[in-house]
Amino acid sequence: MTTFSVRNFLAAAVVAACLPLVPHTASAAPAANLPDFTDLVDKVGPAVVNIRTTTRVSSSGLRGGLPPGMDDGDMSEFFRRFFGIPMPQSPQSPGSPQTPGAPRGGDNGGSGGTPDAPDGSDPEQNSGVGSGFILSADGYVMTNAHVVDDADTIYVTLTDKREFKAKLVGVDDRTDVAVVKISAGNLPTITIGDSNKVRVGEWVVAIGSPFGLENTVTAGIVSAKGRDTGDYLPFIQTDVAVNPGNSGGPLINMQGEVIGINSQIYSRTGGFMGISFAIPIDEAMRVADQLKASGKVVRGRIAVAIGEVTKDVADSLGLPKAQGALVSSVEPGGPADKAGVQPGDIILKFNGHSVDTATDLPRMVGDTKPGTKSTITIWRKGQTRDLPVTIAEMQPDKSAKADQKKPQPPKQRATNVLGVAVSDIPSDQLKALKLRNGVQIDAVDGPAARVGLQKGDIILRVGDTDITSAKQFDEISSHLDSQKMVALLVRRGETTQFVPIRPRSGTK
Template sequence: MRRVLTQNFSHIATVATIVCALCFTMPAIQASAEATAKLQDLSQAFRDIAKEVGPAVVFIGTEQTVKSSSNSPTPEQFREFFGDDFMRRFFGEMPQGREYKQEGLGSGFITSADGYILTNNHVVENADKITVTLADKREFKAEVVGTDPKSDVAVIKIQADNLPVAKLGDSETLEVGDWVIAIGTPFGLSQTVTAGIISAEGRSNIGINDYEDFIQTDAAINPGNSGGPLVNINGEVIGINTAIFSRSGGYQGIGFAIPINMAKSVQESLIKNGKVIRGWLGVMIQQVTPEMVKQFDLPEGTTGTLVGDVLKGGPAQEYGIQRGDVIVEFDGKPIDSPTTLKNIVAVTEIGKKVDVVLYRNGKKQTIQVKIAEQTGNEKQASKRGTPDEATIEKFGLSVQELTKDIAGQLGYDNEKGVVISNVEQGSPAAEAGLRRGDLIQEINKTTIESLDDYNKAMKAVGDEKSFLTLIRRGENTSYVVVSAE
């Protein structure tokens, strides 16, 4: 009897063990099933987007006639050194060069059923012939409607009707971490789809375009993807794939796309006016650094853009903006960098009066300015930090009078100041970016017109370990803080 009980208890224990194991494994199995379902939903979303947007993505092939400098370039490299007589004696009369066709490829996407296509300027720039291949393999010759090298956006058109159209989204709604999909023709492989996330927003100072506000993504982008769409999870185009950061020439996880809001504005202007109409303020601007916050008596933590110069005849001069002003708000929008101000001014309606909030001599004020049209000859550049001043002993800087001859040689006619004659290597002046030939026009906001002015200003610096200077280099002016700390 005892034996039977023992066996029964053994069976009961086994059953209990199985039941307990199931108690522990059931949630894990259930969680795994839920995760798989979510992944399947995501996979289905990618499939749906590819099917929805893919038909509106096109392959763009270009041909350009290029003239070579010589059929035999190697001897040509020595022509300047040896002279024409030597070259003719040993190589004979060299051919003047030949023409050949250079082919290019890129991507684009259809924005209207009657054939308007958005792409990059660098895809179609200087092309003699543009061929567009649709997803259904039909080919069309394309004409350039307009290009904008400053933003690297171009609009081309094919003669066709009832075309599939890509839905354009709102790039202002993006957030870092959002899923995105890139569609294009990398290396000529049409309808290639890659996925990734938004890695960063508002990337500027990349050095690609005059107007930069790039979306950064890790979705694979390669040569040939340029001009293709970057699409959000809703199947809306939120950017134009434009460039990659790479040391190998291929994908390394950092790609850049032009925000679709900027591209839409450019496209509308190109179609309507044949050119891009941009607003113009008429200032030379630069980033406010932490050192400048103290020098300009700004509240701690102030960000904005410093006015390095006010251009003659521009709206800024007309309405009273001055050199040394720090702009912190424009038309109700906060300004945290020169790029932000530049981009906002560019899209401001011509003739609109806007409030410009700025600091002047440490005091906050608002100036109303009427925006003019940028014609292409004006300068409104964002300048990266450059020149500074200093005494020979403390700052490693030597200066001399600006004579008429020196002014003529350096392009400083009608300017006043003192010229930097030497900058000691490794000195505070050198570290601040000052160069020989820079023109010093202010020290600590005191105007410098002569050596006497300079000596008095530097004497006033006294035991201070830094000073603020305004320098001119060529046609540009910049404020620079020279620090011996």
């Protein structure tokens, strides 16, 4: 049986060898449809630049961190031979893409210190390498703010190897955009696209200097739009390979237009892991125009601290869906305070434009010229209201930190359906806290403890009802339905927020 099977196999092999070769068109078709980036790179490549930054350091600090007996040249040769990359400088060097949710990646191709300056001043040390692109033929270049952070000198190298010392025109840390200027003319420029027309799934290309390797091209697709990473701007998410040194380089569509600035990666290692983020070019150009005109960016503010509206909060307050920005605190005397905005309000619209998430509001207000009379639509106690507000100019950020004291063990047990024991607040204390009403939590257990309420918190409202006394609070609590969530408006320190809680059953 074995011999018969082998003979049959050999016969089949001979017949197959004699058949004419026919191309497999089904598998060849996809390859024919793959994009060709060569013309695009030829068109755009000359407008992409390498940016190198240096800082002045004391001579005693040049060799810090090297193993005994090794100098910078030895280390550079080691990295070149065994890793094929320039020697890293430090985990926090300026040209690395920022990495939300993880430490920033490694260095950007710096090569260590330079010899002492001839005039006896402190020598320059390479602090990082990034990328950028030419906005105009007279030498304006756009890059990331974190590429040029803390740089004493900025060098811009063109694709024809000419190097220029650049002047810093302006930086905007909030959007991570910077503009520098070199003294040159008739430079190749890049075409600005429209980031609003970007489609998920379209092919895009990045050109930059990963690990200091100039004019490197990587390609991929747009993975998502409007990606919120907690920063001021929504990002374009791609799977284009972006690594330390790519920061500030352009993200380009198939028409050869820049649609974003490569700025961040999501990484647990500091290197590319399949997710990168680009600043939309529309937002970046608005910032660049202001930086070129005045060296700074002017933004509007209404002086509120806001938070996200969760589904539980929306359901408990009767909102059709989880949207808007929850006002957690209002700056006394600020535009929102003068307009009548209160902690616990939910801002649904700004000048008629829907506020879908909390991060939408700062961008909308920030893009509004100070002094402009605007309208905000709020949700309060089951109703919408339009409030007129005059936009003020944004000042340097002030971080309002909530009281982070650890909760103390309760001295008494809370026995109502919410698991909260409360007491009245003296009128003079209410006045000092600039509150009209509220009761103070003396003890928590059960449902209240599970949602994080603490002794010392102040309950301002249960659902749509303002709380004016402990007796009233206990009365309202006794009639709550254990099958429905209820939202408590709670103040802790300087922060006010809704806390959804489900009453327990069987305890009155």
